[in-house]
Structures are given as C-alpha cells and as structure tokens.
Amino acid sequence: MMRRGMVLLFVCAACSEGAAPELQEQEMGGFGFVDVTGEWGLDFVHDAGVTPEKHLPETMGAGAALADFDSDGDLDLYLIQGGELPVSGVEDDGNTNRLYRNQGDGRMVDATHSAGAAAHTGYGMGVAIGDADGNGHVDMYLSCLGEDAMLFGNGTGWFRDGTAASGVRDERWTAGCVFFDADSDGDLDLYVTAYLDVDLERPTWCGDRKEGWRSYCHPDHYDGLPDRFWKNEGNGTFVDATAEAGLSDSVGKGLGAIPADLDSDGDLDLYVANDSTENRLWVNEGDGTFSDGTILSGTGVNARGVTEAGMGLASGDFDSDGDLDLYVTNFDDESNTLYRNEGGLIFTDVTARWGLDAPTRMPVGFGTVAADLDSDGDLDLAVTNGHIIDNIELYHDGKTHAQSALLLENTGAAFQPVSAGDFGATSRVGRCLLAGDLDSDGDLDLIETACGGAAKIYRNDSAGEGSAASTGGVQASYLGSMLPRE
Amino acid sequence: MRTLLLLAILALSAPQGPRELWSQGERARAITALGAELEESESATSRRLLVDWCFAVHRYRAALDAAEGLGEAGGPLKGRALYFLGRYEEALLLLPETDGEAVLMRIEALQALGREWVAWVEVAGDLLGGTDERVFGLKGRRCMEQGEHEEAALWFEAALEVTPLDAEAMFGLGRALLLGGERERGLGVLERHREVTPLLDALDFAERGLDLAPAHGANHAAVGDAWRSLVSFDRGSYRRAERSYRKAVNLMSGAERVPVHLRHARLVAEHGRGALTAAKILDGVLEEIVDVRLLVRAADLYLEGGEKREGVERLERALALKPDDKEIARRLREAGGKE
Numbered sequence: 001m002m003r004r005g006m007v008l009l010f011v012c013a014a015c016s017e018g019a020a021p022e023l024q025e026q027e028m029g030g031f032g033f034v035d036v037t038g039e040w041g042l043d044f045v046h047d048a049g050v051t052p053e054k055h056l057p058e059t060m061g062a063g064a065a066l067a068d069f070d071s072d073g074d075l076d077l078y079l080i081q082g083g084e085l086p087v088s089g090v091e092d093d094g095n096t097n098r099l100y101r102n103q104g105d106g107r108m109v110d111a112t113h114s115a116g117a118a119a120h121t122g123y124g125m126g127v128a129i130g131d132a133d134g135n136g137h138v139d140m141y142l143s144c145l146g147e148d149a150m151l152f153g154n155g156t157g158w159f160r161d162g163t164a165a166s167g168v169r170d171e172r173w174t175a176g177c178v179f180f181d182a183d184s185d186g187d188l189d190l191y192v193t194a195y196l197d198v199d200l201e202r203p204t205w206c207g208d209r210k211e212g213w214r215s216y217c218h219p220d221h222y223d224g225l226p227d228r229f230w231k232n233e234g235n236g237t238f239v240d241a242t243a244e245a246g247l248s249d250s251v252g253k254g255l256g257a258i259p260a261d262l263d264s265d266g267d268l269d270l271y272v273a274n275d276s277t278e279n280r281l282w283v284n285e286g287d288g289t290f291s292d293g294t295i296l297s298g299t300g301v302n303a304r305g306v307t308e309a310g311m312g313l314a315s316g317d318f319d320s321d322g323d324l325d326l327y328v329t330n331f332d333d334e335s336n337t338l339y340r341n342e343g344g345l346i347f348t349d350v351t352a353r354w355g356l357d358a359p360t361r362m363p364v365g366f367g368t369v370a371a372d373l374d375s376d377g378d379l380d381l382a383v384t385n386g387h388i389i390d391n392i393e394l395y396h397d398g399k400t401h402a403q404s405a406l407l408l409e410n411t412g413a414a415f416q417p418v419s420a421g422d423f424g425a426t427s428r429v430g431r432c433l434l435a436g437d438l439d440s441d442g443d444l445d446l447i448e449t450a451c452g453g454a455a456k457i458y459r460n461d462s463a464g465e466g467s468a469a470s471t472g473g474v475q476a477s478y479l480g481s482m483l484p485r486e
Numbered sequence: 487m488r489t490l491l492l493l494a495i496l497a498l499s500a501p502q503g504p505r506e507l508w509s510q511g512e513r514a515r516a517i518t519a520l521g522a523e524l525e526e527s528e529s530a531t532s533r534r535l536l537v538d539w540c541f542a543v544h545r546y547r548a549a550l551d552a553a554e555g556l557g558e559a560g561g562p563l564k565g566r567a568l569y570f571l572g573r574y575e576e577a578l579l580l581l582p583e584t585d586g587e588a589v590l591m592r593i594e595a596l597q598a599l600g601r602e603w604v605a606w607v608e609v610a611g612d613l614l615g616g617t618d619e620r621v622f623g624l625k626g627r628r629c630m631e632q633g634e635h636e637e638a639a640l641w642f643e644a645a646l647e648v649t650p651l652d653a654e655a656m657f658g659l660g661r662a663l664l665l666g667g668e669r670e671r672g673l674g675v676l677e678r679h680r681e682v683t684p685l686l687d688a689l690d691f692a693e694r695g696l697d698l699a700p701a702h703g704a705n706h707a708a709v710g711d712a713w714r715s716l717v718s719f720d721r722g723s724y725r726r727a728e729r730s731y732r733k734a735v736n737l738m739s740g741a742e743r744v745p746v747h748l749r750h751a752r753l754v755a756e757h758g759r760g761a762l763t764a765a766k767i768l769d770g771v772l773e774e775i776v777d778v779r780l781l782v783r784a785a786d787l788y789l790e791g792g793e794k795r796e797g798v799e800r801l802e803r804a805l806a807l808k809p810d811d812k813e814i815a816r817r818l819r820e821a822g823g824k825e
Contacts, residue, residue, distance in 0.1 A: 355600035
C-alpha cells in the first residue's frame with residue numbers, strides 16, 4: 001500500500017512540471033540553453049523515498065558531481081540517489097548512485113556497472129570530489145543520511161570503498177562536503193556539514209491534522225548538528241581535527257560549504273551556509289587553523305540583521321574588482337543574498353542594489369552556479385529553485401512546490417533576469433546545479449537535479465565567443481561538486 | 487423537557503457562522519464560510535472582513551481575489567496583497583502614497599527592485615510621525631547606503647530606544663560603528679546581536695505557528711517561552727511572556743495547564759518578583775489542580791527563597807501523591823523532612 005502511494009506521488013511529481021510563467025523581465029539576448037537530456041542519454045530520476053510520515057530528508061533532493069573520472073579528457077557526471085529511507089523494517093531497494101561517462105561530445109553512457117563502489121546504495125545527499133590520496137585520480141566523499149562513504153578512484157571510472165581505511169566515519173545526517181587544502185601542506189582536507197538531528201523512528205506530525213494536510217516540519221523543530229573537519233594525513237587517511245582547527249563552534253544546520261580566499265591572503269578560508277541559523281565565515285590563519293570572521297565580515301545574516309535559510313553557495317568576483325564575493329541561496333520570502341567583498345574582510349549585502357532581491361524573493365533557491373554563461377567575460381548567476389513542502393499550496397496560496405529556475409545576467413553593476421531557452425522554462429523541484437563544458441565546445445552547459453524528478457542537461461547555445469574558463473572564480477553548489485577551475 | 491433538550495442539541499449542532507468560527511480559531515473554515523456567505527449576498531463590510539482574514543492567514547492570492555470585489559476601494563488592499571506575493575511592479579501602482587504603512591511597503595518594494603527609494607523615507611516620516619522606529623531604521627539604512635556611518639549609528643540608536651529588540655537596528659548600529667571606526671564598540675553590539683538573533687528567530691517561528699492556530703493553547707505557551715528567553719535583552723518581553731502564558735492557560739483545561747503554570751513560575755522566579763512569589767503563584771494553581779509537578783516545583787522555589795518549612799510541606803504532599811518516587815524522597819530527606 002505504501003509502495004503504491006509512493007508510485008502515485010512520483011507520477012504526480014512528474015505531472016507537476018508545468019509550464020513556467022512567462023518571463024516578464026527584459027530580454028537580454030545572448031542566452032540559449034537547450035534541454036538535451038534525452039538526446040545525450042541521461043536517464044537519471046531521483047527517488048526521494050517519499051513516505052506518508054513526511055520525513056524531512058525526503059525534501060532535500062541530492063547532489064551531483066562533474067569530473068573526469070575516467071581520465072579521458074572530458075567531464076563525466078556522477079549523480080546521487082536517495083531511495084528508501086533508512087528506517088527500521090524498510091529494506092534498502094538497491095537503487096544506486098549512478099556514474100555516466102561522457103563520450104567526448106556530451107553524450108552520456110551509464111557506466112555504473114563498471115564503477116565499483118560508486119554504485120553506492122545509501123540514502124545519498126551530497127558529494128565532494130578531489131584527489132584525496134594524492135595518486136592523481138579523482139576520489140569522492142559521499143554525504144548521506146546514515147553512513148558516509150569515502151571512495152577512491154583508479155582513474156578508469158572505477159572506485160573502491162575506502163571508508164574504513166580512510167578513518168573517516170560519520171553516520172549522522174550530513175549534507176554539503178568539500179575537499180580543500182586547509183593547511184597548505186599539499187593534500188586535500190575535508191569539511192563536512194551536518195544538518196539536523198532527526199529521529200526517523202519517531203516522526204513528528206507537522207501541519208494540519210486534516211487528510212492531505214500533513215506537512216514537512218520546519219528545520220526549527222530539530223537541533224542542528226556540528227560540522228566536522230577532517231585533516232588529511234597525506235595518504236588519504238584522515239583524522240578528525242575539528243577542535244584543533246578551531247572549528248568546534250560549528251553547530252548550525254549546515255547545508256553548504258565553500259572554500260575561497262575571501263581575505264586575499266593566499267590561503268583558503270571557508271564559508272558555511274546554515275539553514276535558518278547564522279552562516280559562518282571561517283578565516284584561515286595560514287596554518288590550517290581558523291578564526292571566526294562572521295561578525296566582522298557581516299556575512300552571517302542579511303542586511304536587515306536577519307538569519308536566512310542558507311542552502312546553495314557560489315563565490316566569484318562578480319564586480320570584477322579583484323576579490324571574491326559570495327552568493328547564497330535562501331528560502332521563500334527571503335531573497336538570495338549577494339555579499340560584496342569590500343576588502344579587509346568586510347562584506348556588504350548588495351542584493352537589492354544589484355537587482356537580485358525581487359527576482360529571488362518568492363522562489364526557494366537551492367543550487368547555484370556563478371559562471372560566465374554567455375562568454376562575455378563576467379560572472380552570471382544561475383539558480384535552480386523548488387519548494388521543500390510538496391503541499392505548500394494548501395498553506396500559502398501564492399506558492400508552489402515546483403518552481404522555475406533563474407538565469408541572472410551580469411550587466412556590470414547589476415543582475416538582470418533573462419530568459420534562457422529551456423533552462424527555467426519548466427517548473428521543477430530543482431536542487432543541485434552544476435556548470436561544465438560537457439560537449440567540449442568552449443562554453444558551459446548546465447546540469448540540474450530535481451528532488452523526486454529527472455536530472456536534466458541543458459546545452460549552452462548562447463551567443464558569444466570566448467573561453468569557459470575566462471572568468472575563474474570558485475564554484476560550489478548545493479550538495480554538488482565541481483573540480484575548481486583555474 | 488424533552489423539547490428543550492432537543493432544542494439545545496439543535497442549537498449545538500446548527501452550522502456556525504463564519505464569525506463564530508473565526509473567533510474559535512477555525513480560520514480556514516471561517517474563510518470558506520464567509521466566502522459562501524458572500525456568494526449568497528454581497529456586502530462590502532463582509533468582503534473587507536474576508537480580505538483581512540486572508541491576510542491574517544497569509545493567503546495573499548485569496549486576499550487579492552477577494553479584494554477584486556471591492557472595486558476601486560479595494561485598490562490599496564490589492565496593492566498590499568501584490569506586495570506580499572512579491573509582485574512589486576504591480577504593487578507599486580496600487581499602494582497609496584498617503585498611507586504610512588503602504589509607503590513602508592513601497593520603500594521595500596522599490597528596494598527589492600533596486601530602484602530609488604530614499605525620497606520616500608521622508609514621506610513615511612511625515613505620515614507615521616516623528617517617533618516611529620521603522621522610520622528611524624530607514625533613515626539609518628539610508629545613511630549606511632550613503633556611507634554616513636556616524637549619522638546612521640544615531641538613527642539606529644534612536645530605533646533601538648523605541649524597540650530594543652529591532653534586529654535590523656541592532657545589526658545596523660554594530661555595522662555603522664564598525665565601519666565608522668569604532669571597531670570595539672561595534673563588535674560588542676554585533677556580539678549582542680548574535681546572541682539575540684536565535685531567540686528572535688524562535689519568537690518568529692512561534693508566532694507563525696500561532697498565526698495558523700490561534701486557538702491552540704500550546705502555541706501561546708510557545709510564544710510565551712520565546713518572550714521569556716528575551717527578557718534579559720528587553721524588560722518589555724516579561725509582560726509579553728506573561729500575557730502569552732495567560733492566554734495559553736485560558737485555552738487549556740485541567741492537567742494540560744500544568745506545564746504552562748510551571749513555565750510562568752520560572753519566568754517570575756528568574757526575571758520577576760523572585761522565587762517566593764513564583765511559589766505562591768503555584769500554590770494558587772494547586773487550589774485548582776493537584777499535581778505532583780506543581781508541588782515539587784513549589785517546594786524548590788520555597789527552599790530557594792529560604793522558606794524551608796513550606797518547602798518541606800510541599801515535598802511531603804508530593805510524596806504522598808507519589809509514594810514510590812525515590813527522587814522526591816531524596817529531596818525531602820535533603821530538605822530535612824521526614825518520609
């Protein structure tokens with residue numbers, strides 16, 4: 001009976017992908033994304049494991065990663081799967097994460113069967129990629145609802161499970177995760193955000209008791225969990241160095257983390273997006289220890305002094321002044337927030353001034369990408385949106401579960417919403433968003449995952465000449481990962 | 487007699503009017519009923535009420551639809567609904583320029599659209615009066631935009647004089663001091679803002695729950711708890727907490743009131759008239775509800791206030807109600823009483 005209910009819900013989710021409202025904003029021209037999901041062979045559908053109990057993890061969707069897993073010079077795609085929730089009495093359905101190999105021109109072939117441990121069956125959340133053991137091949141860390149995993153690649157697209165040997169152990173509800181060399185010793189350390197302390201065996205009833213009105217509980221119902229910092233011992237084994245690194249005070253319902261040199265001193269600082277609690281900016285002291293720069297920088301809250309539901313993150317030099325700014329996606333009735341780096345670790349919330357308030361006030365923002373999507377030399381923003389509450393229409397008649405993605409063109413001193421072909425043309429429950437040149441034509445294509453829905457690839461047919469790598473910047477997205485671009 | 491009984495049953499089971507439903511906290515049903523009533527017979531008063539009710543439960547699209555029926559008179563209400571729906575361009579066409587609250591929305595809408603808004607701050611000031619803290623906050627915001635940090639700090643301080651828990655003013659003051667060169671003082675204010683922020687978030691969360699179910703006593707108690715946590719930042723929160731606990735108790739019955747009385751006693755003991763007053767409050771409750779939790783807490787408060795005999799007496803009564811409770815027995819022994 002429960003199984004049947006789930007099937008029906010997924011059918012409904014697919015049906016709910018209606019046409020997006022017509023974009024009223026000024027047409028900028030220059031942007032054109034074409035949905036090539038089917039044409040390029042991507043057939044991944046996320047299984048949220050929806051239950052009548054409305055467990056909050058069902059709303060999260062999952063991440064994805066772009067990297068050259070098989071060392072053939074193009075970007076392959078790894079997609080995280082959900083599946084049955086880890087509740088006692090429920091059998092794992094064997095639904096695995098999937099690895100798609102790029103054939104060089106963007107066409108994807110499902111190579112999960114030859115990916116070894118990458119065919120992971122846990123209820124997945126996010127993924128971090130990097131060469132953790134220093135052997136020149138891409139490795140992965142998987143954050144899960146339940147036991148996380150460390151997978152070591154051999155450069156052919158095959159992975160072994162090295163979780164136990166790596167010393168990394170986390171069975172909590174973890175989310176955003178990222179490899180970065182925190183202590184400048186040449187190897188990649190790991191930061192893993194943990195989200196909420198949720199008891200799946202005793203779910204709380206939230207919302208009205210009327211039939212069909214049960215709702216997902218707000219994160220405020222649950223305690224946050226502390227993030228963890230894992231120091232790489234140099235060979236792919238890790239020790240929990242959270243306290244030694246000065247990161248103990250990191251209880252904040254973390255969803256996203258992005259390393260970036262925010263104080264322009266040559267080492268990587270860390271910005272953490274926390275849901276409904278203060279975001280954190282951790283300043284690297286140069287030796288892999290961190291001090292809390294949140295208050296000084298003003299990046300913990302928005303310009304009104306209010307916490308927001310930080311989810312997705314991107315960093316880049318949006319105003320072309322030589323330092324890195326921060327962009328954070330948030331919940332509805334909050335805008336996404338752009339913090340401009342003023343230097344000296346002072347940031348200013350310039351969301352409204354840069355025209356980013358109104359377009360992002362109503363949607364629930366998740367994955368975001370800061371990239372030069374029209375190859376004009378500056379960083380544009382793409383955001384995928386989608387509410388977490390599947391029956392939100394019952395509670396707020398102006399809101400919807402599926403929402404349109406946004407593309408925001410950087411005009412030099414402001415951003416302008418633009419239509420972008422198929423990207424944002426359909427309402428979806430978007431979660432992770434990545435950018436990468438899948439067809440090796442010199443521009444950046446977009447990959448978007450959905451909660452309980454199909455992952456999509458949008459080929460970039462935008463006008464403009466130039467290189468995908470022309471603007472640099474630091475990339476991260478909600479639960480997803482891309483190797484840093486030079 | 488039988489007829490009277492039948493009439494009473496009929497009266498109880500008769501469909502209730504929308505206003506009764508609303509007053510009982512049945513907000514969704516009240517809105518549906520009032521909508522149906524308007525379909526039967528149009529009335530500007532009832533329609534206006536429907537719009538207000540839709541706003542109260544955050545159903546802005548429904549408010550917009552309902553306001554349509556008011557003709558031109560519904561313009562300002564439609565403007566407000568459009569504002570809350572994030573349709574700022576349309577809202578700006580309808581929000582009246584002569585209403586202070588609407589001008590505040592106009593300013594927010596203009597800001598959201600990245601347009602010029604500064605000139606409207608004076609208009610808001612003229613309409614809302616010289617002591618409205620929101621106008622002070624806007625003036626602070628305006629000065630920050632213009633890099634006038636010293637003046638911004640003065641405006642934010644003025645806002646905090648009126649509303650000590652204004653998050654924007656507190657954050658703005660800290661930032662203005664920091665950027666204006668008063669680094670240590672600014673960081674101090676920002677530390678205080680950091681401490682109060684989660685408490686304000688909890689209050690906001692509790693108030694949203696209350697909006698949806700105002701007849702649910704536990705929601706009032708949750709708001710009371712949120713206010714109680716803010717008392718050390720603003721004494722005015724004490725009365726708000728008391729008021730919320732009182733409303734919660736009025737909506738509850740019997741033993742379900744006990745946790746609320748205990749929380750009220752904690753408020754009084756920690757932030758009000760001290761342990762002994764709190765103990766006496768619980769004594770008053772014990773006249774209505776005999777509950778071991780009330781007795782134990784009253785005992786604690788009496789002992790804390792130095793009234794050992796009273797404390798022991800309450801513990802003895804508690805143990806009489808729960809003779810096998812080892813913890814109460816232990817505490818009674820420690821207090822010098824006899825088991």
